[in-house]
Amino acid sequence: MAAAPQQSKIVRWIDHRLPIFTFMRHELNEYPTPRNLSYWWNFGSLSGIMLVIMILTGIFLAMQYTPHVDYAFDSVERIMRDVNFGWLLRYMHMNGASLFFVVVYIHLFRGLYYGSYKEPRELLWMLGVVILLLMMATAFMGYVLPWGQMSFWAAKVITNLFSAIPVVGDGIVKWMWGGFTVGNPTLNRFYSLHYLLPFLIVGVVALHLIALHQHGSNNPLGIDRKGPQDSIPFHPYYTVKDMFGLGVFLIVYAVFVFYLPDALGDPVNYVPANPLQTPLEIVPEWYFLPYYAILRSVPDILFIPAKLAGVLCLFGAIIVLFFLPWLDTSRVRSARFRPVYKWVFWLLVIDVVVLGYCGAHRPEGWFIVAGRLATLYYFLHFIVLFPVIGWLERPLPLPTSISAAVTKKSSAPVAAASSMEKH
Amino acid sequence: MRAAILAGFALLALAAPAGAQDQPPVPRQSWSFDGPFGTYDRAAAQRGFQVYDVVCAHCHSMKLLHYRDLAGIGYNDDEIKAIAASKQVTDGPNDQGEMFQRPGRPFDAFVAPFANEQAARAALSGALPPDLSLIVKAREGGADYVDALLQGYKSPPPGMKMVENMQYNEYFLGHQIAMPAPLAGSDVQYADGTKPTLTQEAHDVATFLAWASEPTMEERKYTGAKVLIFLVVMTGVLYGAKRQIWADVH
Numbered sequence: 310m311a312a313a314p315q316q317s318k319i320v321r322w323i324d325h326r327l328p329i330f331t332f333m334r335h336e337l338n339e340y341p342t343p344r345n346l347s348y349w350w351n352f353g354s355l356s357g358i359m360l361v362i363m364i365l366t367g368i369f370l371a372m373q374y375t376p377h378v379d380y381a382f383d384s385v386e387r388i389m390r391d392v393n394f395g396w397l398l399r400y401m402h403m404n405g406a407s408l409f410f411v412v413v414y415i416h417l418f419r420g421l422y423y424g425s426y427k428e429p430r431e432l433l434w435m436l437g438v439v440i441l442l443l444m445m446a447t448a449f450m451g452y453v454l455p456w457g458q459m460s461f462w463a464a465k466v467i468t469n470l471f472s473a474i475p476v477v478g479d480g481i482v483k484w485m486w487g488g489f490t491v492g493n494p495t496l497n498r499f500y501s502l503h504y505l506l507p508f509l510i511v512g513v514v515a516l517h518l519i520a521l522h523q524h525g526s527n528n529p530l531g532i533d534r535k536g537p538q539d540s541i542p543f544h545p546y547y548t549v550k551d552m553f554g555l556g557v558f559l560i561v562y563a564v565f566v567f568y569l570p571d572a573l574g575d576p577v578n579y580v581p582a583n584p585l586q587t588p589l590e591i592v593p594e595w596y597f598l599p600y601y602a603i604l605r606s607v608p609d610i611l612f613i614p615a616k617l618a619g620v621l622c623l624f625g626a627i628i629v630l631f632f633l634p635w636l637d638t639s640r641v642r643s644a645r646f647r648p649v650y651k652w653v654f655w656l657l658v659i660d661v662v663v664l665g666y667c668g669a670h671r672p673e674g675w676f677i678v679a680g681r682l683a684t685l686y687y688f689l690h691f692i693v694l695f696p697v698i699g700w701l702e703r704p705l706p707l708p709t710s711i712s713a714a715v716t717k718k719s720s721a722p723v724a725a726a727s728s729m730e731k732h
Numbered sequence: 733m734r735a736a737i738l739a740g741f742a743l744l745a746l747a748a749p750a751g752a753q754d755q756p757p758v759p760r761q762s763w764s765f766d767g768p769f770g771t772y773d774r775a776a777a778q779r780g781f782q783v784y785d786v787v788c789a790h791c792h793s794m795k796l797l798h799y800r801d802l803a804g805i806g807y808n809d810d811e812i813k814a815i816a817a818s819k820q821v822t823d824g825p826n827d828q829g830e831m832f833q834r835p836g837r838p839f840d841a842f843v844a845p846f847a848n849e850q851a852a853r854a855a856l857s858g859a860l861p862p863d864l865s866l867i868v869k870a871r872e873g874g875a876d877y878v879d880a881l882l883q884g885y886k887s888p889p890p891g892m893k894m895v896e897n898m899q900y901n902e903y904f905l906g907h908q909i910a911m912p913a914p915l916a917g918s919d920v921q922y923a924d925g926t927k928p929t930l931t932q933e934a935h936d937v938a939t940f941l942a943w944a945s946e947p948t949m950e951e952r953k954y955t956g957a958k959v960l961i962f963l964v965v966m967t968g969v970l971y972g973a974k975r976q977i978w979a980d981v982h
Contacts, residue, residue: 396948553974556967567956579870
């Protein structure tokens with residue numbers, strides 16, 4: 310179908326040769342969306358907007374930043390002090406990383422609660438996990454760039470993880486460093502990759518959206534749309550809802566940027582990197598703490614030394630998400646109709662918080678015990694509880710359709726619901 | 733990585749034999765720059781600069797600051813020129829290829845007391861005084877910590893073995909600090925006639941160092957207020973739009 314007839318001649322001329330207007334109308338204007346999406350569904354578009362904000366602030370920061378061990382720290386401080394609105398760009402980028410993870414983690418847990426990874430959205434989910442992995446790599450390398458004490462030691466600790474690989478580990482680490490320790494070549498390649506990876510993320514996000522638009526959004530009821538009475542067009546309903554959600558999010562973001570800019574960071578990173586002096590405690594940014602706890606909790610397992618086992622579990626904690634669509638044996642998507650999973654879901658949330666808390670503390674005394682139990686539970690949750698609950702649980706009866714469930718709840722006449730389609 | 737962490741702990745255990753966890757909590761003070769509307773007390777920051785200039789600057793550099801930056805705590809152009817001109821700056825090379833000394837100018841960075849780390853260590857029995865440009869941001873507790881540390885010198889508890897050239901400080905990690913008590917009160921003659929007690933000097937220099945750590949703080953908070961007012965209004969309008977557009981769906 311060509312561009313709508315009411316559009317101008319120029320638009321129709323272009324659309325006939327390059328159907329961008331048709332595409333936009335189809336994917337934004339007409340794109341049918343379940344009418345019952347809650348505010349938890351705002352976090353997908355928020356993630357996309359955060360990605361754009363991070364790329365834009367990052368491009369402008371890169372114009373002033375110097376990727377050299379002797380100048381990196383001072384060049385960041387120059388941005389903070391002498392570049393017009395440099396402090397704003399830097400704080401937006403720095404706190405933006407944290408809030409990007411907040412938004413993405415909420416998006417991920419929303420998917421977990423409402424079964425958004427299930428047939429036919431397995432690849433959509435898996436692309437999301439790929440985005441998460443790329444984000445983690447980007448965030449880690451970005452954290453190294455200011456070349457403060459924590460930057461340097463984080464780079465050292467994380468790159469050293471790869472030395473756990475048997476036989477070739479040490480060689481791989483030296484290859485990654487580009488030398489015999491973390492140094493200028495390491496900083497340069499991290500800068501290069503930190504600039505590259507966000508654009509790969511954009512590519513995967515495009516695939517994520519194509520996969521999303523194939524079957525449309527899941528919804529809080531987790532049942533498929535049965536007909537036009539279950540849908541509303543994305544625009545204007547969800548554009549305005551997303552814009553309102555964005556406003557609320559920006560208020561939170563602005564409070565951090567303008568009033569608590571260093572609340573989420575570590576003061577030690579305002580000390581320039583010193584390879585001869587290890588900081589009192591090497592702690593990653595908050596969004597990596599649960600993984601850090603897993604890494605440090607794992608003891609020797611049979612013939613696998615603790616370090617290798619820790620690294621395997623660290624990566625395993627993300628990799629297991631790829632298999633979730635098949636680990637979850639329940640055919641019901643939404644936890645709303647799963648009386649057991651509905652509660653077990655929150656155990657995972659608590660478990661991740663406990664892991665994060667353990668990750669922020671030295672592995673001593675109770676933190677070792679708590680960290681190990683929480684790590685064990687994490688994997689138990691995915692590998693054992695997901696399949697077993699799916700088999701044993703008796704789900705509640707599902708509503709016959711989205712519109713039936715919605716109109717029953719709001720006790721509006723059915724006629725009103727179906728007349729919706731005229732708008 | 734475990735090795736790196738263990739090595740770190742081992743180093744610290746060596747550096748801090750008295751145990752790292754027994755510092756008293758740093759007392760919270762009230763600062764002019766606290767809170768969403770806080771600004772730097774110009775008079776206190778100027779007095780603090782005087783303390784830095786007369787006392788701290790003998791050992792501590794502040795290499796991220798320039799004399800021109802002092803406009804941020806209310807010095808006027810002539811005062812800044814005079815302050816800069818009172819320092820000798822190494823410039824060059826000149827036409828003969830020689831480095832030479834000249835009086836400082838506003839665009840010069842704060843002159844460092846030592847040419848390099850080795851010179852500092854040689855002069856100070858092995859100790860390296862940290863650069864103070866970011867010290868308030870770089871320490872847990874910020875200005876409260878700096879203020880407490882400057883007043884935290886005490887005689888060591890009986891039985892504690894002090895390393896040579898080390899002083900006992902209640903708030904320093906491990907309690908053994910290489911810096912001798914820098915302030916005792918009456919270290920400076922304040923230009924504004926304020927009585928230079930130890931508490932006053934510590935508070936003033938902490939205010940100055942807080943400003944030095946983030947000279948753009950006032951601009952940040954001021955911009956933040958405008959941005960938040962805009963965002964709240966915009967979000968309110970969007971909420972209204974959302975309600976109206978969704979009216980026929982609910």
